[in-house]
Each structure stands twice: as structure tokens, then as C-alpha cells.
Amino acid sequence: MKTKVITQENIHEAAKCLADGGTVVFPTETVYGLGADAFNDDAVSKIFEAKGRPGDNPLIVHISHVSQLSRLAKNVSPRAKLLIEKFWPGPLTLILPKCDSVSSRVTAGLETVAVRFPSNPIAQNLISLSGTLVAAPSANLSGSPSPTVCADVVDDLDGRVDYIIDGTGCEIGLESTVVDVSTGKTVVLRPGGVTLEMIKELIPDAELDKGLIDADSVPKCPGLKYTHYSPKADVIVVQGEKKNVRAYIGSMLSQNSDCGVLTYGGGTYDGAKLVLDAGADMTSYAHNLFSHLRTFDKHGVCTVYAEFNPENGMGTAVRNRLYKAAGHKIVEV
Ligand code: TXA
Ligand code: MG
16 A cells, blocks of 8 residues: 655645545654544554554544544433543543444454544544544554654655645554543543543542553553553663652673663763653653654664653653553562
8 A cells, every 4th residue: 555645735635535434643642643534444544554553442532623522422421521622622532432333343352342533623624524524543653652753753754645645743652541431430531631530620520541540450441551662672661769769770781782761850871772751841851752662763872762751640650651661670679
């Protein structure tokens, strides 16, 4: 398949391709998404094929207007409405009871559907122009970090999709917060840019899925059970007092010359193959994490030592992705 990389000037072409059952990669405020017509099973199958994604991992359906929700969700509870009013459009995905017309190919047989209204104007435009609703997972090959820049999409999906829209705007850098409001409870299944603290201001008894806290229980977000969500390099998280973290990483570097370091708040390391900085706060860390992990891979780094410090807010989302990328190899110093 020949993939066309376009900019938003040619968005009409891509929208038509979606309407005709093709696949289009588009930017969102979180990460790039790999879209197809959510109401066309053959088109949806192409997503799974292009990514090499297991069929038991359901997709998020993207809308460009709140009124479109009635095509997807059987009912929208008052709690869901509170979240919608406050956080849509934006990096929040809601799990809702599905309408019969939503295919089980999209929901992987679940009775619920994941819905997101992205704030990125290119994403909104594409969905509106397509005349349908767009099922879209992150636009990476299954198992690798989600792409936040067009070049990373091309690395993974060139030749596997019809269109890639090169656009700016993955400001957040991590995938959306997934919140299950399909039961009596409000449960964050995947942490993201809309933090638990922000949700609790509206719904005080909202909670994090136990699968996210306790390493032994299975997460309710089917996608989060896959552990191979990582770069090629081995990632080792190092946390503790800054001077201990630096001393530990320094001593590891002296034993192996193929290592990289992801710093938190800057700093240099002698003997590292590559040092990249995640930034000075968790918002920057989130924005940089996936693209930096891909850069370490491009430079052939074998082991990445990642400076980290558990924090609330955006820190919860960063911790979730970083610990997964590390396969839970965490050194406390
Ligand atoms: O920011 C995002 O959410 C990006 C952009 C493209 O919108 N999309 C994204 O999709 O991250 P994906 O497929 O990579 O992750 C969706 C997650 C998966 O872990 C999936 O298992 C979960 O949402 N999910 C989808 N439908 C679900 C459902 N009905 N119940 C529980 N989890 C669901
Ligand atoms: Mg994904």
C-alpha cells in the first residue's frame, strides 16, 4: 500500500478516504490516532491489521460534536454529563453503555463503548468532514510507544495506512484519561491529562482502578494488560533523593558504555551514549517521554536509566507509562 503524507490543506482527500472505508492517521492533543469509519467493520479491521493489534483490545470512537454521542451510548448518566461539560473537547475518554448499532469489532465484544471528543482542530475537522464517527487507537505498531510527531508515525506505519496527516499539536504527549462511568462508580482505568484530582473536584468518590495501583491485579482497560508496551532499549527507573539517583546512574554508566539517561530537571552524565532531558515538571515529562524513548532507540542505546520521582496529578499518568515501558524495573536509591 502506498501511504500519502499530507498536511491539513488536503484534509478533504483524507476525509473522503475515511468515508470510503480507508485508514487515516491524524494528530490529536494527546498522541496521533489511526482512524477508520467506526460503523464499517471492514474498515475497522484494517486498523487492527495495520497496527498488529490483538482483536480483544477495544477501540476508542472519536466524535466532533457532543450530539453525536447518542449514536454510540445507550444512556449518559448525570456523572458522565458533569465530566463532559467540564472536560470535552479534551483528553478524556468515557466508557459508556453501548448502543446496539456499535459493532463488537470496535468494542471487542464488550457491552460498553469508549468515546472521546478531541480538542485538536485537525482531528475535529477530519471527523466532521468524514460524515461518520472515527474509531482510532494510537498510531503506533502494537507494543511500541505512541507517536507524538509525524516522523514517528511514518517510522511505524508507512505502507500500512492510506493517509497520514502531518500536523502539530500533540501537546500532552500521553494518551487520554480513560474513565469508566458505565457502572455505579467512577473509575479511572488509564491516567492521563485530565487527572484524578481534577475529576474528584466534580465527583469526590472517583477512584483509580485497582489494577493501576496493585501490580498483581489485572487492569480493567484491556490494553493495559499488555506488558510489551515499550521501546527496544531496556528501561530502568531510578528514583529517590536526587544525589543518590545521580550517584547510582553514574556508577552504572562506568560499567557500560551503551547506556542512555533520561534526566528529570536537567544535568549531565559522563560516559553516557545519549542524555535527554524530560523537563522540569511532570507536564513536560509527559510531553517528552514517548518521543525521547524513540530517540534512544534510534541511537541504538541498549539501556536507558530514567530519573523519576513519583508525584500526583500528571505524575500519575507519567508513572503508569514509564513503569510499563520499564516492565516495572524500578530501583529505589
Ligand atoms: O489519547 C487517546 O486516547 C488516543 C488518541 C488517538 O485518541 N487513543 C488511544 O487509543 O490511546 P488506544 O486504543 O491506544 O487506547 C485505548 C485504551 C486501550 O487500553 C483500550 O483497551 C481501552 O482504551 N478501551 C477501549 N474501549 C474500552 C472499553 N469499552 N472498556 C474499557 N477499556 C476500553
Ligand atoms: Mg495505544
